[in-house]
Amino acid sequence: MSSKLIDGKKISAEIKNNLKISIDKIKNNFPRTPHLVVVLVGNNPASISYVKAKEKACQLVGIKCHVERLSEEVLESDIIRYIEKLNQDDQVDGMIVQLPLPQNLDEEKIIQTISSLKDVDGLNNENLGLLASGQPRFVPATPLGVQTMINQLDFVTEGSKIVIIGRSKLVGIPLALLLSSKTPKGNATVTICHSKSKDIGSHTLSADIIIVATGFPHTLKKDMVKKNSIVIDVGVNRIEDKSKKNGFRLIGDSDFDEIIDIVSKITPVPGGVGPMTIAMLLENVTKAFYINNAKKL
Incomplete structure (x- = not known):
C-alpha cells in the first residue's frame, strides 16, 4: 500500500531544505x-x-x-x-x-x-492572465504543488489525458492552464469537469491522471477510476470521528480506501497535496523577494 502513496511531506521537505539554503545566502548578502x-x-x-x-x-x-x-x-x-x-x-x-x-x-x-508583484497566491487577474499567456509570474500554490508531484513521479504529461474535477480559480482553472501549457511539464490533453458536467465517470475512466478538487467527500468513486491510473486528491474535508481526540478526522474528495487497490499512485489526505501547497507558497515568496529587490541585489 505504501508504495502507491505519493508522499507530499517528503517532497515538500526536500523543497524546503533547498529554499533554506537559498534564503541563508540571501541573509549573508542582503x-x-x-x-x-x-x-x-x-x-x-x-x-x-x-x-x-x-x-x-x-x-x-x-x-x-x-x-x-x-x-x-x-x-x-x-x-x-x-x-x-x-x-x-x-x-x-x-x-x-x-x-x-x-x-x-x-x-x-x-x-x-x-x-x-506581491500576489504570492497568484490570484490577481494580472497573474492569472500571465499564466494563461504562457508567461507565468506567480502560479497559485496548490496547482504548482500538484504539477511538481506529477513531475516527481517521472510521469510524462505530454500527450497524456488528465481530467480535473473542479473549476475553481484557486485550483482547477490554473491547473488546467499549467498542465496544458506548451512546456515540457505540460502538453497534456486536459478535461475540466464540474458540478454541471454530465456523467463525469465517462471522462475519468479514460484518464491517465485524475485530479479531484471539489471540496466534497466521495466525489470520486471506485467505479470512476481505471486500473493503474494516478489520482491526485486536493480535497480536505473534516468529518466527525468520536474516536479522535479532537472529534474529527480529515478525508479527501475521493473514496481513498476503495480506490487505492485500483490505481498505481494516489495522494493521501492528510500528507499529500497540503504540504506541497505550503512549500510552493514559500517558493513564491522567495521569488517575489528576487523580483521586488532585483535592482538592489
Whole structure:
C-alpha cells in the first residue's frame, strides 16, 4: 500500500531544505530576509490551522512572516486600506489573504487590491492572465504543488489525458492552464469537469491522471477510476470521528480506501497535496523577494 502513496511531506521537505539554503545566502548578502504578510479575518478554525502551518514553515526556511489578525466585523474598506499600505511597503515581498472570508466581504475585490508583484497566491487577474499567456509570474500554490508531484513521479504529461474535477480559480482553472501549457511539464490533453458536467465517470475512466478538487467527500468513486491510473486528491474535508481526540478526522474528495487497490499512485489526505501547497507558497515568496529587490541585489 505504501508504495502507491505519493508522499507530499517528503517532497515538500526536500523543497524546503533547498529554499533554506537559498534564503541563508540571501541573509549573508542582503540586510533582510524575504517577508510575507498573511491577512487573517475572523476565527474560522480551519483558516487558523492553515495560517499556523504557514507560519511554522516560514520560520523553518527563514522567511519572516507577519500575521495580521482582523475581527470578523472589520470593514471591507479597512482591509483594502491595509493592503494598499502593504503594496507601498518595500519591506514586504508578498502577501496573502487567507480564504474564505466572511460572507459580508467582497472576496474578489479584496484579492484584486493586492499588487500583482506581491500576489504570492497568484490570484490577481494580472497573474492569472500571465499564466494563461504562457508567461507565468506567480502560479497559485496548490496547482504548482500538484504539477511538481506529477513531475516527481517521472510521469510524462505530454500527450497524456488528465481530467480535473473542479473549476475553481484557486485550483482547477490554473491547473488546467499549467498542465496544458506548451512546456515540457505540460502538453497534456486536459478535461475540466464540474458540478454541471454530465456523467463525469465517462471522462475519468479514460484518464491517465485524475485530479479531484471539489471540496466534497466521495466525489470520486471506485467505479470512476481505471486500473493503474494516478489520482491526485486536493480535497480536505473534516468529518466527525468520536474516536479522535479532537472529534474529527480529515478525508479527501475521493473514496481513498476503495480506490487505492485500483490505481498505481494516489495522494493521501492528510500528507499529500497540503504540504506541497505550503512549500510552493514559500517558493513564491522567495521569488517575489528576487523580483521586488532585483535592482538592489
